[in-house]
Amino acid sequence: MAQDDRHPCLAEIDIDGLYCGKPGQFLQWRGIIADIVGAPLEYVSRRHPFEGPADVPNPPLTLEFWEPRITDQAWGRDLPAGIRAGRWDATPEEPLLIVLLASVPGAMFHARHAGAIAQRLDDIDELVHVLGDGWVTSLHEHARRCFAEQAITGKDIAMSGGYEPGGWWTPRLDD
Numbered sequence: 001m002a003q004d005d006r007h008p009c010l011a012e013i014d015i016d017g018l019y020c021g022k023p024g025q026f027l028q029w030r031g032i033i034a035d036i037v038g039a040p041l042e043y044v045s046r047r048h049p050f051e052g053p054a055d056v057p058n059p060p061l062t063l064e065f066w067e068p069r070i071t072d073q074a075w076g077r078d079l080p081a082g083i084r085a086g087r088w089d090a091t092p093e094e095p096l097l098i099v100l101l102a103s104v105p106g107a108m109f110h111a112r113h114a115g116a117i118a119q120r121l122d123d124i125d126e127l128v129h130v131l132g133d134g135w136v137t138s139l140h141e142h143a144r145r146c147f148a149e150q151a152i153t154g155k156d157i158a159m160s161g162g163y164e165p166g167g168w169w170t171p172r173l174d175d
Helices: 023-037 110-122 123-129 135-153
Strands: 011-015 019-021 040-051 062-069 157-166 167-169
Touching: 011 023, 011 062, 019 023, 019 135, 023 040, 023 123, 023 135, 023 157, 062 157, 110 123, 135 157
Parallel strands: none
Antiparallel strands: 011 019, 011 157, 040 062, 157 167
């Protein structure tokens, strides 16, 4: 087995009912959202150790995640622990921070925040259509519907990653 087989790269993401495809497209949509709400973020690739299931022979040693990097440290100083994993005790004043600060994959979008996220996506809809084009606006429309539906169903949204080589994993983050 080649060394790279134990450190696979993230090729696709599946965000339950929200998005399935290349991570770059989802990250670009989030970048537009971050610009609109004034969040000083960029997304960077990071590897984290991975402890696969005991019944899987030779699980990956690390998995690649796309994480938000705060470019203005004064802005992110008071953010609670656990936000990259999607753990928010209360919905923040800017609900889109839940989407913007989540690691991909590995975080969870909890249903208790979905109504506020859907409303905020509705509020910025026109700006997204001006700044984005094609699939960006299509993804935005889908996200609006997805979070509105999540608010009704109460179902949390999980993120999985398709790794090459290595298959699909639903990693859980400590933070």
